[in-house]
Structures are given as C-alpha cells and as structure tokens.
Amino acid sequence: MAASASSLLAAAASSSCAAISPRIPRGAPAAASVPSPSHHSCPSLRASPARRHQSRFVASVAPTMQPPAESRVSTVVDVDLGDRSYPIYIGAGLLDEPDLLQRHVHGKRVLVVTNTTVAPLYLEKVTWALTHNNRNVSVESVILPDGEKYKDMDTLMKVFDKAVESRLDRRCTFVALGGGVIGDMCGFAAAAFLRGVNFIQIPTTLMAQVDSSVGGKTGINHPLGKNLIGAFYQPQCVLIDTDTLNTLPDRELASGIAEVVKYGLIRDAPFFEWQEKNMSALLAREPSALAYAIKRSCENKAEVVAQDEKESGLRATLNLGHTFGHAIETGLGYGAWFHGEAIAAGTVMAADMSHRLGWIDESIKKRVVDILEEAKLPITPPETMTVEKFKSIIALRFYWGIRQEST
Amino acid sequence: MAASASSLLAAAASSSCAAISPRIPRGAPAAASVPSPSHHSCPSLRASPARRHQSRFVASVAPTMQPPAESRVSTVVDVDLGDRSYPIYIGAGLLDEPDLLQRHVHGKRVLVVTNTTVAPLYLEKVTWALTHNNRNVSVESVILPDGEKYKDMDTLMKVFDKAVESRLDRRCTFVALGGGVIGDMCGFAAAAFLRGVNFIQIPTTLMAQVDSSVGGKTGINHPLGKNLIGAFYQPQCVLIDTDTLNTLPDRELASGIAEVVKYGLIRDAPFFEWQEKNMSALLAREPSALAYAIKRSCENKAEVVAQDEKESGLRATLNLGHTFGHAIETGLGYGAWFHGEAIAAGTVMAADMSHRLGWIDESIKKRVVDILEEAKLPITPPETMTVEKFKSIIALRFYWGIRQEST
The missing domain is CATH 3.40.50.1970 (Rossmann fold)
Structure with a gap:
C-alpha cells in the first residue's frame, strides 16, 4: 500500500519544515x-x-x-x-x-x-x-x-x-x-x-x-x-x-x-x-x-x-517537502527519482498533512497539486513507498537530528 | 656531504620564516x-x-x-x-x-x-x-x-x-x-x-x-x-x-x-x-x-x-626553523625524526644563515646552539640530507607556496 500523508502525521508532526502554513492569499488578484x-x-x-x-x-x-x-x-x-x-x-x-x-x-x-x-x-x-x-x-x-x-x-x-x-x-x-x-x-x-x-x-x-x-x-x-x-x-x-x-x-x-x-x-x-x-x-x-x-x-x-x-x-523553512522527499529518495535509492521529483511528491504530502491538520483549506492544497502536475512532476509517492517504509526512514532521520540536511 | 646553512642561502633567502632577526638582547640581566x-x-x-x-x-x-x-x-x-x-x-x-x-x-x-x-x-x-x-x-x-x-x-x-x-x-x-x-x-x-x-x-x-x-x-x-x-x-x-x-x-x-x-x-x-x-x-x-x-x-x-x-x-613567524626542518622530515620520511628534532636542527641552520647574512652576531648563534644541545636535541641535520636534497625539497615547497604549513 502506498502511504498517504495522514498515515504519517505521528511520524512527522514535529517537523517544522514538513507542512505549509496558510500564507497563500486566496483569490488574490492576478499580479x-x-x-x-x-x-x-x-x-x-x-x-x-x-x-x-x-x-x-x-x-x-x-x-x-x-x-x-x-x-x-x-x-x-x-x-x-x-x-x-x-x-x-x-x-x-x-x-x-x-x-x-x-x-x-x-x-x-x-x-x-x-x-x-x-x-x-x-x-x-x-x-x-x-x-x-x-x-x-x-x-x-x-x-x-x-x-x-x-x-x-x-x-x-x-x-x-x-x-x-x-x-x-x-x-x-x-x-x-x-x-x-x-x-x-x-x-x-x-x-x-x-x-x-x-x-x-x-x-x-x-x-x-x-x-x-x-x-x-x-x-x-x-x-x-x-x-x-x-x-x-x-x-x-x-x-x-x-x-x-x-x-x-x-x-x-x-x-x-x-x-x-x-x-x-x-x-x-x-x-x-x-x-x-x-x-x-x-x-x-x-x-x-x-x-x-x-x-x-x-x-x-x-x-x-x-x-x-x-x-x-529560519533556514529550515527551505525544507518544505523535504522530510517526505528525502524519505522517498532514501527508500528508492539515490538516482531513481530526481531530487525535485521526490520533493514535488513530498510537497503534496506536506500540503495534504497541513490540510488534515486544519492549517490550510482544500483550495490551497488543490493549487499545490495543480501547479506541480502542470510542471509534469509526480504528485504521489512511488507505490513501493509503504507507510512502514516512510515511518522507519523518517524516524531514523529524526533520531539523527539531520532531517534538515541537503537544502 | 651534510649541508651547511650557507650552502642553502640561495634556496632559502626569500623565506621570511627561515632566519632570526636580532631580537635577543645581549647581556641582558638574568630575569x-x-x-x-x-x-x-x-x-x-x-x-x-x-x-x-x-x-x-x-x-x-x-x-x-x-x-x-x-x-x-x-x-x-x-x-x-x-x-x-x-x-x-x-x-x-x-x-x-x-x-x-x-x-x-x-x-x-x-x-x-x-x-x-x-x-x-x-x-x-x-x-x-x-x-x-x-x-x-x-x-x-x-x-x-x-x-x-x-x-x-x-x-x-x-x-x-x-x-x-x-x-x-x-x-x-x-x-x-x-x-x-x-x-x-x-x-x-x-x-x-x-x-x-x-x-x-x-x-x-x-x-x-x-x-x-x-x-x-x-x-x-x-x-x-x-x-x-x-x-x-x-x-x-x-x-x-x-x-x-x-x-x-x-x-x-x-x-x-x-x-x-x-x-x-x-x-x-x-x-x-x-x-x-x-x-x-x-x-x-x-x-x-x-x-x-x-x-x-x-x-x-x-x-x-x-x-x-x-x-x-605574522603567523608565518611561528615557522622559524620549519623551512629546513620540514625538509629534513620530508627527506628522512615521516617518523624517522620527531617534528621537534627536525625543527631544532632547522633552527640551528636558520641561526647559522642569519649569522652569515649579518643579521645576528656569533654570540646569539651560540646561545641557540647551546640551549638546543642542553635539551638533547639535534643541532645538525642528518648526514643523509645533502645540499642537493635540501635544495630540491625546499624548492618544491616554495613552488607550492605552502612552506608555511603545519605549524
């Protein structure tokens, strides 16, 4: 079973860089x-x-x-x-x-x-x-x-x-x-x-x-x-x-x-x-x-x-999507997906999690998915990344305290 | 033939750290x-x-x-x-x-x-x-x-x-x-x-x-x-x-x-x-x-x-004796002499060179030799270090511009 973001709330809730705060203005004029x-x-x-x-x-x-x-x-x-x-x-x-x-x-x-x-x-x-x-x-x-x-x-x-x-x-x-x-x-x-x-x-x-x-x-x-x-x-x-x-x-x-x-x-x-x-x-x-x-x-x-x-x-905010994204890269083995591809799927997972936590509404989550999809980037993690796999990889990185690496 | 400092003047004259300037007061009271x-x-x-x-x-x-x-x-x-x-x-x-x-x-x-x-x-x-x-x-x-x-x-x-x-x-x-x-x-x-x-x-x-x-x-x-x-x-x-x-x-x-x-x-x-x-x-x-x-x-x-x-x-002044000393270490292979042993012999060579250049007088050179000898340190380079060996090693370090390394 591929993981959904909600399954990972417990593992990732302490990560300040995994979720989106509601900064995107809704219905702002095209600028x-x-x-x-x-x-x-x-x-x-x-x-x-x-x-x-x-x-x-x-x-x-x-x-x-x-x-x-x-x-x-x-x-x-x-x-x-x-x-x-x-x-x-x-x-x-x-x-x-x-x-x-x-x-x-x-x-x-x-x-x-x-x-x-x-x-x-x-x-x-x-x-x-x-x-x-x-x-x-x-x-x-x-x-x-x-x-x-x-x-x-x-x-x-x-x-x-x-x-x-x-x-x-x-x-x-x-x-x-x-x-x-x-x-x-x-x-x-x-x-x-x-x-x-x-x-x-x-x-x-x-x-x-x-x-x-x-x-x-x-x-x-x-x-x-x-x-x-x-x-x-x-x-x-x-x-x-x-x-x-x-x-x-x-x-x-x-x-x-x-x-x-x-x-x-x-x-x-x-x-x-x-x-x-x-x-x-x-x-x-x-x-x-x-x-x-x-x-x-x-x-x-x-x-x-x-x-x-x-x-x-503050610099850790640059790691939006990287908690899930790095887990994908580690799980697949480096080189299977490009870094940005893993980050795209990770960003959608973070947006999904933020939505489930009540931090952003559905429309913002949709805009995240839409723009990444338009860029032809993956919006879901690979099938082989099970909940258990995400959990074990993310837990290891948290233990190390180096989840913020590589940005 | 073991090298004397005078033989090396040409090779080492540009090194600010190889020679002693006349800072030691002669006949200063025991303090x-x-x-x-x-x-x-x-x-x-x-x-x-x-x-x-x-x-x-x-x-x-x-x-x-x-x-x-x-x-x-x-x-x-x-x-x-x-x-x-x-x-x-x-x-x-x-x-x-x-x-x-x-x-x-x-x-x-x-x-x-x-x-x-x-x-x-x-x-x-x-x-x-x-x-x-x-x-x-x-x-x-x-x-x-x-x-x-x-x-x-x-x-x-x-x-x-x-x-x-x-x-x-x-x-x-x-x-x-x-x-x-x-x-x-x-x-x-x-x-x-x-x-x-x-x-x-x-x-x-x-x-x-x-x-x-x-x-x-x-x-x-x-x-x-x-x-x-x-x-x-x-x-x-x-x-x-x-x-x-x-x-x-x-x-x-x-x-x-x-x-x-x-x-x-x-x-x-x-x-x-x-x-x-x-x-x-x-x-x-x-x-x-x-x-x-x-x-x-x-x-x-x-x-x-x-x-x-x-x-x-200024930090390069800490390398007194190190131009000759490093050459001894390199020439003998690391570990044959301790670093300080090579530096002692190198310091005597630098003092000798400074004396020959007219920068210090004989009595200061003698005090350098005496104190290192009392400390049971070598005051001449090893026999195997010929003039040619010193020249080639020092020239290489000068070329690199890293003669000031390792202090």
Missing part, C-alpha cells in the same frame, strides 16, 4: 506577467498590493559589483553575509562575457571541477571565458563521473589529487561547473584544500541555479547518509548563464521547478501566483520567464540564508 | 626563575626591564571562564578571536576536575578521538571526567592507530564512520585526546561532520600543548604533502593537564621543547633567558617549570594567532 529581462525586478509585481505586502522579503539588488553597461546580465542578486557577501549574476549568454568571470578569479591558477556530462558541453567555453585576453591565467580541469552516487570521499580525493599534482597554491581559484553534486563537491574541496581557497559556482542545471549553488552548503555523502560531511563555505560569485538550460533534459528542468514552486509556497505568494500564470512559459524555456523565476528564487533563498546562514531556525 | 604555579604570570619576569619592554606581547589572562576557587588550574590563557574565542586551561591534575571539562561540553553526546598509545593511559580518566555526576552525557570513543603515517583520509573516515554509526547529531562534542596528529584529525573531523560540531582539545604531548592544539589549524596529509587538506577550526577550549607529561618518553618531551625555544627566539627574549636558566628543571619535568613554559608558549602563540588567524603574514 504577474513574464517580466522584461531588462529590469532588475518585476514592476508589475511591485505594483500589486500583494507584492507590497511581501516587500520586506525583497533582496537588495547589489549596489556594487554591477556588470558593465554592455553586459547581458539581467539581474544581480546580492547575498548579504558581511565580509563573505557575494553576487549572483543571472542572464542569457553570461559565459560569452569573459570580464564577468575574470573579475572574480583570484590568483593565476584555476581548477575547473566538472563531470563527464557537462565537460563536453561547456568546459571549452568556460576555459575560453577564463583565459580570453588574459594570458596570465592557466586553467586545469578535473572531470568526475556524473551522478549522486559519486558524491563520496573517493571521488572528492580526485579533486585534491589534481590540485596537489598541479601544485596549486593558496591563491588559486576552484570553479564548479555542473549541477548540484559538482557544486557541493567542488565547494567542499575548495573549503578544505590548503584549509580554504577561493571558488566560483557556475551551475548548469535549474536545480543548482535556484537552490544548491546559493547559500554555502557544501559537502559529500557518507555511505549511511546524505551530506553528512562538509562545510559552510561561500563562493566568490555565482554565475548563472540561463543559456546552459537549453541542453538540460525536460525531466531535470521539471525537477528544478519543484524548488521554484517551494519558494512561492513558503514565503512569496505573488511569486506563486506568477508561477501559476507562467508555468507553460517556464516549461517552454522562455528565457525571460526562466530568468525571472531564477531571480526570485535566488532572492528568496538569499534572504533566508542572510538571516540564518548556519540553519539555526 | 627569571621557576615561577610559583599559584601565580597567573611570573612576577620576577614582569619586574625586569626587558620584560616591560615585551609587555605589549603578553596575552590577556581571561577575565571570564575562570576555574572555580578550589581548582588546581594554575593559568587560563585566553585566545582572542571574537566570537570564536576560547580558554586554554593549564595545570596539574586538571583531568581530576570534571567540572572544568563538562562546562564546555555541548549537548549530551561526546565522541573521544584518541589512539592506541594514549587510550590505555587516559581514555578511562577522560570518560570519567566527562560523565562524573553527569548521567546525561554518553561517551563514545574511536581509537586510531598511532603515528603521522595514519594522518590520512582513510583514518579520518574511521572518525566519520563512528560518528555516523553512533547517530551523533549537530549538538554533539568531539574530544581530541592525544598528540598533534590526533588533535589535527579530530579537529578537521569536527569541522566537517554535519558541517561543523563542537570540539575540545586535550593535548597529551608537550608538542601538542605548546603548539598544535592552539590556533585552530586542523587537517590531514595528502600522499604528496603534509596538511594539504583541512580547515581553520577553533575548539571550545584546550585543557592541558601537565600530569599527562609524566608518561611522555624523554625524546618526545625534548621534541616539544624545540617549539618552546622557538617562541623565545621569535618574540620573547625574557622567556628565552628564562629557558636558559631553567632547562634542567624542564628536562627534570618539574611541574611548575613545565606549567610556566607551556603558559608562556601558549600566550605567545595565542597573541600571534589573534593578530593573524589565517596566516596572511
């Missing part, structure tokens, strides 16, 4: 349209009453570190962490602008960490961007096998091996080129190599662009659990070239959308409404729609991380 | 005696003109975190690093005072990391100190093989394995019980487990007490170099029970004295003079002499670290 990429924020959203209500959440647009006037950067989101603050550049064709990348490279030696899927697509382009009109910089690269199952100590050692064999020193820069696994591994390698060198994130999946590349969580898996070994370590910048999404398979695009939806649900009702109006544009990969969705996602995550970098409280 | 352990600093040293000249270097004795009145703690040295500040407790019998340790334990779960040599001597005592009149705390332990050659990723994974299998959560505390290798590995494991948990240092060798346990450098070796993978990570406290030195072999005691001598040479002339008067007391393990030597060493290191936590400049 959004696909914004122009030439604006740093969406004027139509700003003008709506609901938007003004949310304005305290709007991330600052960085006053410094702005791209040059001719740049195609549509947005810069600033992650405000004191002396560890950094910009997130978002736009189409950013890898065609060497200056943008080069201004954040420290020293003359760069190690690009990527994988067998991404290297044939973008390694040459990134190497060009790092070295164009810049003969002082030399670039090494290490190409790891692709997949969550390689997010382990043995694969991490390949990064250290390459760095040591290349005799990189403390003034080098590591560049993460790929999805979330590459970003997490490269970030942890940068945190630990010579006790810390600079690094740059170039996420190439929507999931990495809206979630894992922002916030400084890095690490690897232990055979007994995800992300148990790592560091909080912030990059010099995150460079999101939305053109890289053109090579992303549909299933992976949808997986990233699950996290985009999450931001709307936990803290940004106007953004959720915008998604309801623009899901078809996102699925059709309209550049301006993608850029806006990434921008608002990064702003939301940046705001939360700035208030709670090391997850003492 | 020191073995201090009473009931004082937080040495009154006779304070009263000397030379001491006043050095007073700006004196570390603050922590106004808070003082031990209870009945405590046998003779000294608390405060490492001032803002919100990462912590106390170093120094005294005889501190492991017989459960309160001292327990006040720094966060959460209810403790993992003691130790090795096969130290565990039979002190693990039971430390476990008692952690749990006496404190039934809420449970203690796990992991006993690693002893020696520098085990300071690697495979052995580090045993710490993570134990922590994960024991289902420790973010509120646990790691305790490093042993020498420098244990402290470095336990500290890095604490930095990386669940992206950072609390840890406490209980160093049981003089080398660890005066050097490696203070300052937050943690890490492991890569097959191609020492300490290439790690973190800057500060403990909750360092607890130095000088009674643990009673089980330390003579050679290891002398090895630690090499670093004690270093502090005198680089920044504390009165302390150096005190050592000249009291070396026989140190070698005879007189508790008050050991406690004073450890205190002044920790104060000196704490002052340097507080000014330059991540070694952008």
Whole structure:
C-alpha cells in the first residue's frame, strides 16, 4: 500500500519544515506577467498590493559589483553575509562575457571541477571565458563521473589529487561547473584544500541555479547518509548563464521547478501566483520567464540564508517537502527519482498533512497539486513507498537530528 | 656531504620564516626563575626591564571562564578571536576536575578521538571526567592507530564512520585526546561532520600543548604533502593537564621543547633567558617549570594567532626553523625524526644563515646552539640530507607556496 500523508502525521508532526502554513492569499488578484529581462525586478509585481505586502522579503539588488553597461546580465542578486557577501549574476549568454568571470578569479591558477556530462558541453567555453585576453591565467580541469552516487570521499580525493599534482597554491581559484553534486563537491574541496581557497559556482542545471549553488552548503555523502560531511563555505560569485538550460533534459528542468514552486509556497505568494500564470512559459524555456523565476528564487533563498546562514531556525523553512522527499529518495535509492521529483511528491504530502491538520483549506492544497502536475512532476509517492517504509526512514532521520540536511 | 646553512642561502633567502632577526638582547640581566604555579604570570619576569619592554606581547589572562576557587588550574590563557574565542586551561591534575571539562561540553553526546598509545593511559580518566555526576552525557570513543603515517583520509573516515554509526547529531562534542596528529584529525573531523560540531582539545604531548592544539589549524596529509587538506577550526577550549607529561618518553618531551625555544627566539627574549636558566628543571619535568613554559608558549602563540588567524603574514613567524626542518622530515620520511628534532636542527641552520647574512652576531648563534644541545636535541641535520636534497625539497615547497604549513 502506498502511504498517504495522514498515515504519517505521528511520524512527522514535529517537523517544522514538513507542512505549509496558510500564507497563500486566496483569490488574490492576478499580479504577474513574464517580466522584461531588462529590469532588475518585476514592476508589475511591485505594483500589486500583494507584492507590497511581501516587500520586506525583497533582496537588495547589489549596489556594487554591477556588470558593465554592455553586459547581458539581467539581474544581480546580492547575498548579504558581511565580509563573505557575494553576487549572483543571472542572464542569457553570461559565459560569452569573459570580464564577468575574470573579475572574480583570484590568483593565476584555476581548477575547473566538472563531470563527464557537462565537460563536453561547456568546459571549452568556460576555459575560453577564463583565459580570453588574459594570458596570465592557466586553467586545469578535473572531470568526475556524473551522478549522486559519486558524491563520496573517493571521488572528492580526485579533486585534491589534481590540485596537489598541479601544485596549486593558496591563491588559486576552484570553479564548479555542473549541477548540484559538482557544486557541493567542488565547494567542499575548495573549503578544505590548503584549509580554504577561493571558488566560483557556475551551475548548469535549474536545480543548482535556484537552490544548491546559493547559500554555502557544501559537502559529500557518507555511505549511511546524505551530506553528512562538509562545510559552510561561500563562493566568490555565482554565475548563472540561463543559456546552459537549453541542453538540460525536460525531466531535470521539471525537477528544478519543484524548488521554484517551494519558494512561492513558503514565503512569496505573488511569486506563486506568477508561477501559476507562467508555468507553460517556464516549461517552454522562455528565457525571460526562466530568468525571472531564477531571480526570485535566488532572492528568496538569499534572504533566508542572510538571516540564518548556519540553519539555526529560519533556514529550515527551505525544507518544505523535504522530510517526505528525502524519505522517498532514501527508500528508492539515490538516482531513481530526481531530487525535485521526490520533493514535488513530498510537497503534496506536506500540503495534504497541513490540510488534515486544519492549517490550510482544500483550495490551497488543490493549487499545490495543480501547479506541480502542470510542471509534469509526480504528485504521489512511488507505490513501493509503504507507510512502514516512510515511518522507519523518517524516524531514523529524526533520531539523527539531520532531517534538515541537503537544502 | 651534510649541508651547511650557507650552502642553502640561495634556496632559502626569500623565506621570511627561515632566519632570526636580532631580537635577543645581549647581556641582558638574568630575569627569571621557576615561577610559583599559584601565580597567573611570573612576577620576577614582569619586574625586569626587558620584560616591560615585551609587555605589549603578553596575552590577556581571561577575565571570564575562570576555574572555580578550589581548582588546581594554575593559568587560563585566553585566545582572542571574537566570537570564536576560547580558554586554554593549564595545570596539574586538571583531568581530576570534571567540572572544568563538562562546562564546555555541548549537548549530551561526546565522541573521544584518541589512539592506541594514549587510550590505555587516559581514555578511562577522560570518560570519567566527562560523565562524573553527569548521567546525561554518553561517551563514545574511536581509537586510531598511532603515528603521522595514519594522518590520512582513510583514518579520518574511521572518525566519520563512528560518528555516523553512533547517530551523533549537530549538538554533539568531539574530544581530541592525544598528540598533534590526533588533535589535527579530530579537529578537521569536527569541522566537517554535519558541517561543523563542537570540539575540545586535550593535548597529551608537550608538542601538542605548546603548539598544535592552539590556533585552530586542523587537517590531514595528502600522499604528496603534509596538511594539504583541512580547515581553520577553533575548539571550545584546550585543557592541558601537565600530569599527562609524566608518561611522555624523554625524546618526545625534548621534541616539544624545540617549539618552546622557538617562541623565545621569535618574540620573547625574557622567556628565552628564562629557558636558559631553567632547562634542567624542564628536562627534570618539574611541574611548575613545565606549567610556566607551556603558559608562556601558549600566550605567545595565542597573541600571534589573534593578530593573524589565517596566516596572511605574522603567523608565518611561528615557522622559524620549519623551512629546513620540514625538509629534513620530508627527506628522512615521516617518523624517522620527531617534528621537534627536525625543527631544532632547522633552527640551528636558520641561526647559522642569519649569522652569515649579518643579521645576528656569533654570540646569539651560540646561545641557540647551546640551549638546543642542553635539551638533547639535534643541532645538525642528518648526514643523509645533502645540499642537493635540501635544495630540491625546499624548492618544491616554495613552488607550492605552502612552506608555511603545519605549524
């Protein structure tokens, strides 16, 4: 028997991140349209009453570190962490602008960490961007096998091996080129190599662009659990070239959308409404729609991380759907479902639970199901995930106190 | 042919940490005696003109975190690093005072990391100190093989394995019980487990007490170099029970004295003079002499670290003798000589080089040789270390830019 959320109330009721509080305004006026990429924020959203209500959440647009006037950067989101603050550049064709990348490279030696899927697509382009009109910089690269199952100590050692064999020193820069696994591994390698060198994130999946590349969580898996070994370590910048999404398979695009939806649900009702109006544009990969969705996602995550970098409280809200979702990933074995697919089903379970607890009404639950369904994401857990399986996996994570990991 | 320092001038001249600047006052009045352990600093040293000249270097004795009145703690040295500040407790019998340790334990779960040599001597005592009149705390332990050659990723994974299998959560505390290798590995494991948990240092060798346990450098070796993978990570406290030195072999005691001598040479002339008067007391393990030597060493290191936590400049002065010393360790293979033995020979080479460069006169060089000889430390490199061997090893470290590692 597949589990229903109600069966799991006892196991999950103590999780602050498993359920939805009633923040979505019912019947709020339609407030959004696909914004122009030439604006740093969406004027139509700003003008709506609901938007003004949310304005305290709007991330600052960085006053410094702005791209040059001719740049195609549509947005810069600033992650405000004191002396560890950094910009997130978002736009189409950013890898065609060497200056943008080069201004954040420290020293003359760069190690690009990527994988067998991404290297044939973008390694040459990134190497060009790092070295164009810049003969002082030399670039090494290490190409790891692709997949969550390689997010382990043995694969991490390949990064250290390459760095040591290349005799990189403390003034080098590591560049993460790929999805979330590459970003997490490269970030942890940068945190630990010579006790810390600079690094740059170039996420190439929507999931990495809206979630894992922002916030400084890095690490690897232990055979007994995800992300148990790592560091909080912030990059010099995150460079999101939305053109890289053109090579992303549909299933992976949808997986990233699950996290985009999450931001709307936990803290940004106007953004959720915008998604309801623009899901078809996102699925059709309209550049301006993608850029806006990434921008608002990064702003939301940046705001939360700035208030709670090391997850003492607020940051746990980013884990909506992750209690059930992680259980699905663990139960199926990593790689069977994409992370976002598990989170989508987990979010529906959380919405169902919230409804049964009387925290949200039926209409909100329906909107959650509808938007995820439109994104072609799973809205029920896999048949093999029985109530007992959910219970045992979630109980283990609660015992560990690490249910909030991996966001 | 064994190398002389003069042969190495060309290779090492650019190293700021290889040579001695003329800070030792010649013919300064004898200013020191073995201090009473009931004082937080040495009154006779304070009263000397030379001491006043050095007073700006004196570390603050922590106004808070003082031990209870009945405590046998003779000294608390405060490492001032803002919100990462912590106390170093120094005294005889501190492991017989459960309160001292327990006040720094966060959460209810403790993992003691130790090795096969130290565990039979002190693990039971430390476990008692952690749990006496404190039934809420449970203690796990992991006993690693002893020696520098085990300071690697495979052995580090045993710490993570134990922590994960024991289902420790973010509120646990790691305790490093042993020498420098244990402290470095336990500290890095604490930095990386669940992206950072609390840890406490209980160093049981003089080398660890005066050097490696203070300052937050943690890490492991890569097959191609020492300490290439790690973190800057500060403990909750360092607890130095000088009674643990009673089980330390003579050679290891002398090895630690090499670093004690270093502090005198680089920044504390009165302390150096005190050592000249009291070396026989140190070698005879007189508790008050050991406690004073450890205190002044920790104060000196704490002052340097507080000014330059991540070694952008000043901290490199702590590496006097280490350019040549590391070359000896690398050339002989780790474990053939103790670290302090290599540093002693390296310090004499640095003094010789400084003399040849005209930076210090013959009498100072002689005092360096005399004090290290009295401590029964090597004052020449091993015969097998030829000029060519020194040159190639030092050149490689310079190329890497990591010549300042491992202090």
